[in-house]
Amino acid sequence: MSKTYALPISRPSIGVGGKTGYWRIKKPEVNHSKCIRCGMCWLYCPESVIDIIEGSDKYVVINYDYCKGCGICSEVCPTKAIVMVNE
Template identity: 50%
Template sequence: MVKEVQIVKTGIKIPLAKPKVGVAGKTGFWRITRPIVNYDKCNKCFLCEIYCPVNVIRVEPDRGPTIDYDYCKGCGVCVDVCPSNALELIEEE
């Protein structure tokens, strides 16, 4: 059913945006508070990864969460949703 669509080369550039990490630059620069992880308290429930609005938290089942501080905006949503208080917000220097 699907036919190949031929693209006519007219030389006109289409303004097509490409997926890119960090369209707004290194958003970690905005941060005024920083979430830090206490690995002893973490029970690997994945809630911080599910809720993180910037998608920078990666929870490994054997290790716990790692946070990419280059792009973390420091909003603190992960700290508020953590059921075992393993995350803590500290002031950014």
């Protein structure tokens, strides 16, 4: 008999991981004109705090309340549309 496994994707939730607070030193900024809407940042964000907004000028929206500033989204972006900037 086969089993079904749920993907271990974390999701931001108030009171679970908690908000990031003031310790983050860099945050990702999106240059929307360079975004090719590939979804790689959304896929790789370990905090699952990137939303994809279909049909919007801003395809990628980051929830800074929960973003930890790890920079993975910036690293995986093929067009370098996401850059890490100082807080």
